[in-house]
Amino acid sequence: MxxxxxxxxxxxxxxxxxxxxxxxxxxxxxxxxxxxxxxxxxxxxxxxxxxxxxxxxxxxxxxxxxxxxxxxxxxxxxxxxxxxxxxxxxxxxxxxxxxxxxxxxxxxDIPPKRYDKRTVTFLTGQEVDALLAAPDPKRWEGRRDKAMLALAVQTGLRVSELTSLNCDDIALGDGAAVRCEGKGRKQRTVPLDRPVQNLLSAWLNERAGRRGDPLFCTRTGRRLSRDAVAQRLTTHTQTAAKTRPSLLDKSIHPHVLRHIVSAWFPCGY
Structure with a gap:
């Protein structure tokens, strides 16, 4: 034995x-x-x-x-x-x-099981506009969620990469970019457009976190979980669907944000 x-x-x-x-x-x-x-x-x-x-x-x-x-x-x-x-x-x-x-x-010798791969949903430019306009700018959570969603849309970060970001992972000004540790612990840097820089700059000022603090956190300062991000996205999708009903016909989850063409990103944010 x-x-x-x-x-x-x-x-x-x-x-x-x-x-x-x-x-x-x-x-x-x-x-x-x-x-x-x-x-x-x-x-x-x-x-x-x-x-x-x-x-x-x-x-x-x-x-x-x-x-x-x-x-x-x-x-x-x-x-x-x-x-x-x-x-x-x-x-x-x-x-x-x-x-x-x-x-x-x-x-x-037990083989993995084969599955039919589901079709990956994508969002149109108008649907992205509606989604980014959904968070309530009068609420702390709304301003956090808008910055988080805009960053996800523009950079295509995985939800695990998004939730693991710290305040010092955002570099603003000349050569603005976000640094993250991706899948397989690969380090990468993604440039940021001016609209996203503005959102993140405002959020960092309001967040007032230290260098190693989570960029996107709860009101108690804890790092957002994957489930929390998915729940917030579902909530904002339901709000955005009031102006863009086509969103209800799509399966919206955090991975969908990785498949939005960067050229669709609305320059007004």
């Missing part, structure tokens, strides 16, 4: 954190995936995670877990993401436990 507890801990502390120097987001995603798996196995077998053996995580159990994600939790789009985390753990375990090579190989 070989308990998985020691290998599971070493996977996070040695493989992910020290060897691969994975980002906090990657570590958190893998943690959540494996926590779901261990909870599923415990509920199914009654065995606590600390008592699990590798034989308790064979390919049949992993396949049942993936089916559970789809059928009971409705996680169709994240199934393959969870599988990636599991396969990463088992790839690491293959080097530590050659005595379980056959079991591990069968898990690694």
């Amino acid at each position: 070989t308990l998985i507890a020691l290998t599971l801990q070493a996977f996070f502390t040695d493989r992910l954190a020290r060897e691969r120097q994975a980002s906090p987001c990657t570590i958190a995603a893998y943690r959540d995936a494996l926590r779901l798996l261990l909870g599923f196995v415990q509920q199914r077998t009654g065995t606590a995670p600390a008592k699990l053996d590798w034989n308790d995580l064979n390919s049949d159990v992993i396949s049942a877990f993936l089916n559970h994600l789809e059928d009971e939790r409705g996680n169709t789009r994240t199934r393959n993401v969870r599988l990636t985390a599991i396969r990463s753990l088992f790839s690491y375990a293959a080097l530590q436990h050659p005595e379980h090579a056959l079991l591990i190989q069968r898990v690694l």
Whole structure:
């Protein structure tokens, strides 16, 4: 019998954190995936995670877990993401436990599921105008949201990049740009148009944050979450739809803002 507890801990502390120097987001995603798996196995077998053996995580159990994600939790789009985390753990375990090579190989042979890719929605120039006019300029949250949406539209930042921005990531004046750490921890700098500079300059003055403080925050100073950005976008889309009903026919989510042609950006903002 070989308990998985020691290998599971070493996977996070040695493989992910020290060897691969994975980002906090990657570590958190893998943690959540494996926590779901261990909870599923415990509920199914009654065995606590600390008592699990590798034989308790064979390919049949992993396949049942993936089916559970789809059928009971409705996680169709994240199934393959969870599988990636599991396969990463088992790839690491293959080097530590050659005595379980056959079991591990069968898990690694579980293929990702293919899905039909949905059509990416885009917004017209008039719809962008309506969306940027939706936040209430009389409210603190409205001024924050307008600056945030304008920045997203003009730069095409991912929502994770947008929420991770700090006050000192914005450079105004000559050569105005936003600096961010993108997917795969790639550093990039995106130039800013004059209308967005003006919005961000006003917001930074009102925000009055220190260099390392989050650029877009709640009233208590906490960094906005992905869900909070999505919720704000939904709220403003509903408001904008009063003047542009065509917005109701589109699936508007933060990723849509990455597909707006920069030439459409309204110069009046």
